[in-house]
Amino acid sequence: MAQHILVVTAVSAEQEAVLHGLGSASHIDVIVGGVGSFSTAVKTTRKLSEQSYDLVISAGIAGGFADRAPVGSVAVANRIIAAELGAESEASFLPIEELGFGSSVISMQDRILAPIIRKLHDSELVSQVGSILSVSTTTGTTNTATTLLQRYPDAIAEAMEGFGVAMAAHEFSIPVLEIRTISNVIGPRDRESWKIVEALNMLTSVSKLLAEVY
Numbered sequence: 001m002a003q004h005i006l007v008v009t010a011v012s013a014e015q016e017a018v019l020h021g022l023g024s025a026s027h028i029d030v031i032v033g034g035v036g037s038f039s040t041a042v043k044t045t046r047k048l049s050e051q052s053y054d055l056v057i058s059a060g061i062a063g064g065f066a067d068r069a070p071v072g073s074v075a076v077a078n079r080i081i082a083a084e085l086g087a088e089s090e091a092s093f094l095p096i097e098e099l100g101f102g103s104s105v106i107s108m109q110d111r112i113l114a115p116i117i118r119k120l121h122d123s124e125l126v127s128q129v130g131s132i133l134s135v136s137t138t139t140g141t142t143n144t145a146t147t148l149l150q151r152y153p154d155a156i157a158e159a160m161e162g163f164g165v166a167m168a169a170h171e172f173s174i175p176v177l178e179i180r181t182i183s184n185v186i187g188p189r190d191r192e193s194w195k196i197v198e199a200l201n202m203l204t205s206v207s208k209l210l211a212e213v214y
């Protein structure tokens with residue numbers, strides 16, 4: 001399935017990891033969009049207005065919810081959710097849908113998702129599929145992790161850029177994927193325990209598969 005694909009990472013270490021895995025695949029471009037959905041949405045939109053693409057992929061490292069996406073595994077989004085987009089009230093969090101201002105959820109197309117899920121399943125890599133949350137603040141307490149899971153029971157991971165990439169792709173009617181390798185458990189902030197090098201190496205392995213599948 002050789003198409004023209006744009007991969008968007010947050011930082012250059014992720015870009016290098018992806019390029020390393022892609023090898024000589026010339027149909028895939030990889031850009032750095034910056035950390036967070038705002039910067040990433042702007043940079044992705046600019047790139048999509050300059051060149052035509054068939055698929056956009058948000059790729060990088062992420063936090064995994066305990067017992068759902070272990071460190072060292074691969075998380076593939078079937079939904080990308082802007083987890084903080086809404087209003088707080090005394091009773092509960094109100095997502096933007098309930099306020100009548102649009103949607104905080106972008107769903108992946110099955111025809112795009114199925115081939116990479118199959119490939120990951122056939123590979124040696126541990127992987128899971130579910131909602132990946134986009135947050136502006138990296139979760140740093142058990143309380144926030146629990147709250148997010150109550151709000152989004154099918155969430156497997158959180159990162160900071162997916163929704164920005166997805167919104168840009170959506171604007172150009174291009175399908176989107178989010179694929180992440182897990183560097184840390186979501187919960188109490190313990191920066192020393194993050195397995196960033198290992199997650200970047202896993203990102204290289206995943207990128208090899210991306211080049212074979214798409």
Ligand SMILES: O=C(O)c1cccc(C(=O)CC[C@H]2O[C@@H](n3cnc4c(=O)[nH]cnc43)[C@H](O)[C@@H]2O)c1
Binds near residue numbers: 035036063138
């Ligand atoms: O807490 C810190 O001191 C700290 C230092 C450097 C970087 C960070 C980040 O939050 C990097 C976020 C970056 O990586 C993705 N990512 C990785 N794990 C998570 C997570 O548990 N929650 C949200 N984002 C995560 C994210 O997509 C950014 O690109 C913190």
